[in-house]
Amino acid sequence: MHLDVKGLAKLHDPVARETRVIDLGAPCKVCAIRHAASESQLSEEDETHLLSIASNVQLASGQLLFAESEAAEHLYSVVEGTMRLYKMMPDGRRQITGFLFPGDFLGLADDNVYAYSAEAVGRCSLYRYSFVQLRQLIGRYPEMEHKLCAIARHELAEAQDQLLLLGRKTARERVASFLVMLLERAARHGQEGDRLTMPMTREDIADYLGMATETISRTFTEFRSQGLIATDHVKDVTLLDRDELETIASGLD
Amino acid sequence: MHLDVKGLAKLHDPVARETRVIDLGAPCKVCAIRHAASESQLSEEDETHLLSIASNVQLASGQLLFAESEAAEHLYSVVEGTMRLYKMMPDGRRQITGFLFPGDFLGLADDNVYAYSAEAVGRCSLYRYSFVQLRQLIGRYPEMEHKLCAIARHELAEAQDQLLLLGRKTARERVASFLVMLLERAARHGQEGDRLTMPMTREDIADYLGMATETISRTFTEFRSQGLIATDHVKDVTLLDRDELETIASGLD
DNA sequence: CGTGAAGTTGAGTATGCTCAACGGTGGTGG
DNA sequence: CCACCACCGTTGAGCATACTCAACTTCACG
Numbered sequence: 001m002h003l004d005v006k007g008l009a010k011l012h013d014p015v016a017r018e019t020r021v022i023d024l025g026a027p028c029k030v031c032a033i034r035h036a037a038s039e040s041q042l043s044e045e046d047e048t049h050l051l052s053i054a055s056n057v058q059l060a061s062g063q064l065l066f067a068e069s070e071a072a073e074h075l076y077s078v079v080e081g082t083m084r085l086y087k088m089m090p091d092g093r094r095q096i097t098g099f100l101f102p103g104d105f106l107g108l109a110d111d112n113v114y115a116y117s118a119e120a121v122g123r124c125s126l127y128r129y130s131f132v133q134l135r136q137l138i139g140r141y142p143e144m145e146h147k148l149c150a151i152a153r154h155e156l157a158e159a160q161d162q163l164l165l166l167g168r169k170t171a172r173e174r175v176a177s178f179l180v181m182l183l184e185r186a187a188r189h190g191q192e193g194d195r196l197t198m199p200m201t202r203e204d205i206a207d208y209l210g211m212a213t214e215t216i217s218r219t220f221t222e223f224r225s226q227g228l229i230a231t232d233h234v235k236d237v238t239l240l241d242r243d244e245l246e247t248i249a250s251g252l253d
Numbered sequence: 254m255h256l257d258v259k260g261l262a263k264l265h266d267p268v269a270r271e272t273r274v275i276d277l278g279a280p281c282k283v284c285a286i287r288h289a290a291s292e293s294q295l296s297e298e299d300e301t302h303l304l305s306i307a308s309n310v311q312l313a314s315g316q317l318l319f320a321e322s323e324a325a326e327h328l329y330s331v332v333e334g335t336m337r338l339y340k341m342m343p344d345g346r347r348q349i350t351g352f353l354f355p356g357d358f359l360g361l362a363d364d365n366v367y368a369y370s371a372e373a374v375g376r377c378s379l380y381r382y383s384f385v386q387l388r389q390l391i392g393r394y395p396e397m398e399h400k401l402c403a404i405a406r407h408e409l410a411e412a413q414d415q416l417l418l419l420g421r422k423t424a425r426e427r428v429a430s431f432l433v434m435l436l437e438r439a440a441r442h443g444q445e446g447d448r449l450t451m452p453m454t455r456e457d458i459a460d461y462l463g464m465a466t467e468t469i470s471r472t473f474t475e476f477r478s479q480g481l482i483a484t485d486h487v488k489d490v491t492l493l494d495r496d497e498l499e500t501i502a503s504g505l506d
Numbered sequence: 507c508g509t510g511a512a513g514t515t516g517a518g519t520a521t522g523c524t525c526a527a528c529g530g531t532g533g534t535g536g
Numbered sequence: 537c538c539a540c541c542a543c544c545g546t547t548g549a550g551c552a553t554a555c556t557c558a559a560c561t562t563c564a565c566g
Binding site: 468 | 521522523524525530531
């Protein structure tokens with residue numbers, strides 16, 4: 001089905017792994033707090049508690065943050081940039097389980113082992129929280145556990161939507177769902193209008209939607225020729241007929 | 254791709270919804286506690302706390318417990334029988350997001366709304382815990398929130414495995430994965446050996462693996478003719494070559 | 507302006523779906 | 537207890553969707 005030989009190369013050609021970690025000094029804190037708080041769903045108070053144990057991590061484009069089945073020692077939140085989470089099969093087939101944007105958390109692990117690998121899509125800045133310190137923090141502020149639980153439940157709901165997409169939707173429906181989802185996400189983060197920027201490659205999108213890159217390309221072209229979208233640049237899309245795209249996404253076309 | 258017209262009928266033909274709810278009297282408690290505790294991953298102490306707010310629900314075969322996007326008022330755990338969780342598309346396409354067995358929890362909701370519908374595969378017995386009382390319980394025993402969080406994280410990890418299956422695995426790989434997963438589950442619940450019983454129909458399996466029932470059938474036949482499995486009855490399978498099935502499941506065949 | 511990666515387009519094909527017929531099985535009622 | 541019936545499962549034939557392979561174009565970056 002997908003004997004992607006290029007994938008094999010990727011497996012054995014990881015981008016160097018040293019991460020630039022910066023302990024947050026007082027001045028950095030102030031400007032960074034506002035940014036993170038405005039994006040995430042946490043209360044400002046929780047943000048402040050979390051930041052007290054945070055350090056900052058900078059990733060180069062394509063750099064690996066952690067790998068699947070590694071011991072999970074840190075929780076992360078995205079400050080700036082986009083992350084991709086994925087699982088690999090031994091022959092190089094890849095399934096991207098999610099894209100993360102500023103305010104999103106990653107690293108919640110089952111059995112203290114990461115369930116997926118995490119890589120930076122472009123340059124990326126994150127906060128890092130050690131689980132050890134996090135547990136102490138929860139000891140003092142038990143309601144923070146509830147927030148973590150809410151994050152996990154939210155991720156779970158998103159994963160289940162994706163199960164429906166991968167198991168039962170057609171190519172058109174998948175791409176339409178993807179576009180609508182990205183636009184909703186952008187709106188939730190304050191971006192108004194029908195334009196959106198997709199920082200990831202066609203291959204990333206393909207591996208997220210369970211398709212081949214060529215089919216992604218063809219579907220974009222089809223949508224363009226039907227007046228549903230316009231692409232100023234390859235990665236900048238305008239949703240010209242959002243209603244129709246939502247109809248397609250839900251399978252009613 | 255999947256314009257299943259029969260599905261439409263199903264949509265409007267729900268099994269009656271009255272659930273038999275039994276408040277647990279003292280004698281019932283004693284025998285039931287042991288059963289639930291032996292199956293679930295919770296400590297006996299947590300079990301006891303939970304049971305103090307539990308009532309028992311009995312479902313007939315095919316009966317709906319709750320529907321997607323309904324207000325979530327109760328958490329449930331399976332005592333006996335099998336549950337299927339699923340999402341539907343407007344035209345009747347269905348994606349089963351999971352099968353649940355004794356000891357499993359269901360009903361953890363994002364935004365206080367169920368993310369999926371839940372139905373009994375055969376006759377089914379469950380415990381029901383109201384979220385209101387659960388919150389009080391957590392107030393007294395805060396570490397119980399941590400257990401709920403662990404359940405959510407575990408569900409999340411399982412959903413992500415399923416994403417890889419649905420997005421990137423072939424028919425053979427999906428069915429092999431399914432069989433191996435069921436056997437591991439049976440083993441975790443104390444069932445030894447290579448035999449397992451699948452209480453769900455081929456259609457259920459198909460909707461879980463993102464395939465057509467015919468392809469499920471054909472794949473079982475193929476596995477049988479290759480000496481990988483034996484089927485005494487349609488729903489009773491013996492895994493004759495578990496190693497090979499695991500190899501196929503992971504994509505190395 | 508050159509080079510390599512990313513994206514698009516085309517042609518042919520394979521995997522798994524649809525439609526259809528048939529066989530088995532389990533549950534119900536006579 | 538047996539017979540019937542509906543549902544479930546299996547098998548076959550043909551086909552559609554989306555994949556593979558390949559060539560070409562565009563874009564980003566030095």
